[in-house]
Amino acid sequence: MISSFDREIRTQIAAALSGALGVAVETRSVRLPARQSDAGVSIPHGCDGARAQRADFGSLWGAPLVSSVHPFNGWLLFTFSDAFFDSLVARINASLPLPENDGGSRAVNRMLALGRHGGEGCPSVPALKRALLEALQAGRSPAAYRRAARAVETMFHTVPPRERPAILPRSGALGNALARLLGSVP
DSSP states (O other): OOOHHHHHHHHHHHHHHHHHHSSOOOGGGOBSSOSSSSEEEEOOTTOOTHHHHTOOOOEETTEESEEEEEEETTEEEEEEOHHHHHHHHHHHHHHSOOOSSOTTOHHHHHHHHHTTSOOOSOOSOHHHHHHHHHHHTTTSOHHHHHHHHHHHHTTTTTSOTTTHHHHGGGOHHHHHHHHHHHHTOO
């Protein structure tokens, strides 16, 4: 099952790129997340990637979707805005029910525990944002679920141990959103 959140993000990017580049960009061609960014799209043959940098990607769920676009090695790489990640977390928490239990998943268990902390939105830490984007893909396949679970379980590993206590109290809403996404996968 592909999450509606994932579909809406891909559709928004594809529509804006189609208008900016003057060619049809299919929704399925948007990679979410991309290897080196939040999202990526292969530049269609014969198109000028610089035109995409001037495109208006609009807002999604009340926040600007894209903060920057840059061409790299035949791809357009997108960085989503911090406000978008905050609104995505709020939207997930408002739309999906919190799982009653962890269903035997260590990742869900850890996120239910993280959800007991306070905070709103998504802290501006690349690994936390990446875990959220991976969790949006968890319903695509068992391999996608494993990637998402691994990203969720290790998302604080890139944060120096000294800085973790300051981030945990601001990560409760993110924990709840991740538990909801992973817990909703059959």
